[in-house]
Amino acid sequence: MLHSVSGGCYGNKKEMQKCIEEIESLEDSLGDIYAARLGMTKEEVKATFFDGEDHWLTADDALRLGFIDGIYDAEPVPAGSTPEQIYTLFNNRLTEPQNKSKMNLEEIRKHPSFANCKSEEEVIAQAQAYAREAGRVAGLENENNDLKTRLKEFEDKAAADEEAARKALLDAAEADGRINAEMRPIYENILKSNPEEGEKALKALAPKRKVMEDLKVDPGDESPWSKRMKEIKNKLNKQ
Structure with a gap:
């Protein structure tokens, strides 16, 4: 059963106002808790369940709304039980539910990955398959890291080759x-930015001969000027 936070106080108006603020704070906290379980906003929770009325829910209603995780099967309390026996019986049910494994499987079936499982055996088989896949994750991560290292080496080598070519x-x-x-x-x-176009642009440029290379004369050889003058004189003599 759910209801608004209740309380009481005795004192002046300041003390009563403080009591109201504490009640509102508690309702805010409960609203946050319920909202997380029910998929509602805090304001929707407070408007629905903290409206001053008592709200009774069956076990099925509580499970459907999300207030509880599962419904426990329980034997009736034996007639003539003492208060201590009743307390012990219900305390054990809270800490050790009789159908704990079944309840857990029902929770697992809510996950989309197990939506097509029609029996407990299929749920367990699917869970085991996921466990095997998880066992391979570490190996795949190591392989991925190794490939990243090798790729970095190739990239560094390619960058060095490109730099040398430029x-x-x-x-x-x-x-x-x-x-x-x-x-x-x-x-x-x-x-x-564009190696192919850059190479074309360099090839299109005309080389410039250097004057010092053109005028360089090895010992005992004629200079280019002397050779040219001799050619001119020989041509004039023939005429």
Whole structure:
């Protein structure tokens, strides 16, 4: 049976107001507890059950609403039992329900994973299957961690290879004069964002011959200027 919180006090209006506040606080606490069990809001609980009336529920009603977890089968109290015997009998029923395993199976059947189980044997078999699956979780987690480590190694190796390839392209372009030190960061960013387009852009640049390389003369050889002047003189003499 459920009813509003009841109480009483004696004193002045301040003391009576404090008593009312305590009653309201208790109803709030009970409302939170009932709401969690019944799937209702605290306000709905208080409006339904704390309205000043007594609310009697059968065992089936209490189970349907969610107030209780199960219905216990119990033998009638033997006639002539003393108060102590009655107390002991009911105390044992509360701590050691006669159909505890059956009640637990009924609770398990409420879970969607066991909705299709039609007997206790099927519930137990399904639970055992889940237990075997749970036993494999640790192995799968270790395997997953190992794969993540290997993937990280591959990713690091690929990043290092890409960096080396970019450096080789930029070094070659800077060496033959296609780019200079100021232009290098620009083409490096292009290669990072789009390697294929960056490589095409570098190849499209014309190499620049370096004057010092053109004028370099090994000991005993003629300079490019002397060779060109000789060619001109020979051409004039033939005319």
